[in-house]
């Protein structure tokens with residue numbers, strides 16, 4: 001397909017003004033589409049707004065944000081703007097608490113919009129139709145696996161839709177099938193490397209992977225670097241981020257140039273308008289500052305969202321619009337730092353689990369994938385937390401050295417005073433996809 005045939009393709013290297021102009025046209029069209037929709041009218045009215053306010057972009061700041069509670073209140077098909085007979089399929093968030101919320105996709109949403117968004121991501125990381133792909137995201141109502149399948153088919157790759165699990169088999173198949181690309185959680189890759197080692201397979205020389213999209217779980221940069229070092233030379237673990245509400249794993253991706261500084265382009269900003277807002281004031285943050293990702297789907301026919309609060313926190317790049325790859329219509333953001341509702345407050349010190357992870361990952365001799373935070377109360381303000389780490393078998397540092405080092409750095413870098421307990425490798429839980437880093441522990445009996 002040449003660039004003239006698909007407007008989406010032509011916009012890969014659009015300048016920022018063109019992206020904004022595209023957003024404005026689509027916002028206005030969305031206003032027209034929603035103007036007679038009772039649920040949307042009712043929702044916007046809570047802030048004195050109407051769908052037709054979207055005709056003028058300046059009004060966007062006055063459009064109310066959308067939260068899970070707004071959708072839960074409209075069970076079972078919240079804000080579904082297409083007749084149900086036109087919905088081709090539903091996806092849902094994992095719903096760790098309460099009922100999952102359903103998001104509909106029309107045939108156009110699934111086979112055109114989503115495919116365009118994902119194939120732009122494939123182009124950005126240099127995946128090609130010749131790639132053999134090991135698809136390792138989960139299936140079912142979760143959007144990860146099924147959305148990748150659809151986009152791989154349109155892009156022309158050869159897909160092995162295995163999903164997560166079957167680690168021993170996959171360590172062998174990676175050697176025998178010579179997959180060149182993959183999509184999975186970074187924690188799963190870490191587990192697979194372990195399976196390979198046990199089977200006498202050396203990923204560096206026996207596997208052929210050259211590129212991967214790693215999402216579903218944000219890990220530290222140090223952990224990513226360590227994974228890459230164990231893989232075939234030149235292998236890149238690209239960080240990908242998205243949400244079901246935004247329409248899939250489509251919001252951001254690192255490119256060959258931003259990979260080193262671990263930043264991602266908001267690569268589909270022409271189809272999902274993304275704001276990075278201060279979680280308290282809801283005002284846009286400046287370059288270099290941390291804010292919450294808030295998304296507005298511009299092309300989605302069924303279950304669109306307007307200013308959906310993801311509660312995911314990121315740092316807007318200090319230089320959002322100057323990447324050497326030239327995709328400067330699409331601002332750069334850092335890795336997900338944490339969720340605005342995951343913040344721990346320990347004796348007045350505010351800290352995110354990802355900050356603790358970054359410190360552990362930087363201490364030589366600790367395992368990167370296994371660590372925990374134990375708390376013993378559900379109070380908002382905690383009196384004490386315990387950070388549990390592991391010592392890599394055979395590391396030069398002793399258990400006591402590592403405890404002291406991590407404890408010292410938590411104090412000096414985060415101002416956090418806490419207990420650090422170091423275990424030998426293998427003692428702490430491992431996670432295949434989403435890790436639960438903060439665990440409640442019943443108070444010790446006296």
Ligand SMILES: [Zn+2]
Nearest residue numbers: 255257323325
């Ligand atoms: Zn770039």
